[in-house]
Amino acid sequence: METYMILRDLAIIILAAKFMGLVAQKCKVPAVVGEIVAGLIIGPCLLGLVKPSDFINQMAEIGVILIMFSAGLETNLKELKKSGLAALVIACCGVAVPMASGAVLYMCFHGFAGPGTDEFFRALFIGSIMTATSVSITVESLRELGHLQGRVGQTILSAAIIDDVIGIIVLTFVLSLKDPNSKPVEICLKTVAFLILALVGGILMYHIFKKIDARYPHTRRIPIIGLGLCFILSYLAEKYFGIADITGAYIAGIILCNVRDASYIDRKISINSYMIFAPIFFVGIGLKTNFNEMSTELLLFSLLFVITACISKIIGCGAVSKILRFNIPDSIKIGIGMMTRGEVALIITSKGLSLGIIDSSYFTPVIFLIITSSIIVPILLKAMYAKFPDAKTA
């Protein structure tokens, strides 16, 4: 009956997010950083005004879905095709290098272990936590900076999406080493099936939608049907194909990015996003953090975990970008853009916890990584773009 209690939390979250977002912008830092810091301030970490709850998690989920859908809608398909192959290579190296580095870091703390042992398996698992780039914060920063449609922006976006898929396949393989019920071949087939479904279904949807759009342009039904499609695809991706729902939302956006009312839909979605849902997502990251239960060893491991995770993405993605003939500043931008981790890392960690591979103390480094990368990536990206403007879009 006491549904009105959520109103208090909502008021605090949206006002704190806006206020800290404006403060951040005054300090020449992207607003997203301010919003995450707002979560740290009002959350259990500091003031304890708002506690994480199911409701906030669900609203945050819608928030990240809307952000990704919007990113998809703003996709320049021509740019995406141009950057497709490069993105694939960058994504592969961006999975391999962090995975190896994470495994080595774990062994540094717990001793070297030969292939096939439990410790080796655990090391691989810690490595796979490091693999999946969470692109939502990068997307929001690039959008704020006005570089989402540039070549670098599109490459990061595509690479992060592909990386997500590869990350999930890798995780499945790692788990299959231990779990007799896991079927890696089945997972690969499922992923391929989803991509085919998205392609075929997407073309079909696109044509149906184009007809509705031509008949009723600029009516309320257009963004509502679009949003419905986005929710359905996100749900199907996660429920039946084991692919993150945000990937589904991004694909839904790409499907609709060429209809005539794409920017009309995007405007309506963006208003929903910035008024309520997106602030809840970013504040929510801060809310989930609790620094109160930390041992020195855990602190040291967390610190190295964060450094390894960040540097390995810069090396994995940045170095390969350079090889792919991006110039040095652009390669660094790509490396930085791929550094962010988010809910996928948390999901993998919880999976490991529920299967008894790792214990709950590993949540601390993961949350540290999410917070740190979420804060430094927007700052670094802004600094890089200020110093080396993107020649094509600036």
Place this chain on the structure above:
Amino acid sequence: METYMILRDLAIIILAAKFMGLVAQKCKVPAVVGEIVAGLIIGPCLLGLVKPSDFINQMAEIGVILIMFSAGLETNLKELKKSGLAALVIACCGVAVPMASGAVLYMCFHGFAGPGTDEFFRALFIGSIMTATSVSITVESLRELGHLQGRVGQTILSAAIIDDVIGIIVLTFVLSLKDPNSKPVEICLKTVAFLILALVGGILMYHIFKKIDARYPHTRRIPIIGLGLCFILSYLAEKYFGIADITGAYIAGIILCNVRDASYIDRKISINSYMIFAPIFFVGIGLKTNFNEMSTELLLFSLLFVITACISKIIGCGAVSKILRFNIPDSIKIGIGMMTRGEVALIITSKGLSLGIIDSSYFTPVIFLIITSSIIVPILLKAMYAKFPDAKTA
């Protein structure tokens, strides 16, 4: 972890609501009716695709808050002042007549009981369930018909708000007859205190907001701060003053209805409302209904309960409007507009259930009343306005 499950429900709700809303409009019936029917179709009543859940209730709550905030923002203060006294008288009669009728109906089923007895008390309680008009559906219908700002529209709106406050005072008095802990004087003082706080705080807020608005017109912070204010006032009203949160939202809207960016805020709020939240609220009403467990007696009582509740509002509000020199069609419109019942009736019923005054079977007639009034009021209002256009605004 399975937050993605909500995406499925959301997709079904918003698409079904839009589809049935369009069908309703094709049938010359307001879209709201279609949305409620969509809830009946996809809910436990028929297809069982979506079940009511905490999340849907919470989203619906935000939906009704946004609708009322928007109604407040669209208020014409001059009209409101003009209709104020009439609204007060209409509201008083609109509480007294249904209350007496409800009590008599109960006694018809359970035998006459003298004052002071338990049965008499129960009869009064059933009467008080009938008192509170739920204006949200009427607001949405009037808006759809373009008559929210007219004299009749403003009178209905003000009367319904006042009626809500009176209804809560009456409920408190009725409960105080039974419950030694309830303090009717305290409740009256609280209500007065809230109105004073809203007036003083409102004037203060208005002036602060006007300054922000003058300095940063048409920026995102304007609607966000407005929404924050709305959530805070709704929360305070319900939490500390025992007044429905929707009343707080409406007052927040009135506070801001004269700032320069009022229509800018209203546009952003409306987009949030019609894309996601409002459909969930209207579909939610249908979702909560379950016709499967009905005895003949309960069916008969429910039928008479609905008829009594509807006619008593038409008599209570319509007749007194005629006396107040509204013409006959306008008096009927006011009577019809005041017929809708909603969440307040449900809240009062749950209150009675938790205090052991009535048993859970009384939910059935109340839900029947909500559904029936929600469906017939928009249809009747549309028919009345089609036959007797509002001279001033048509």
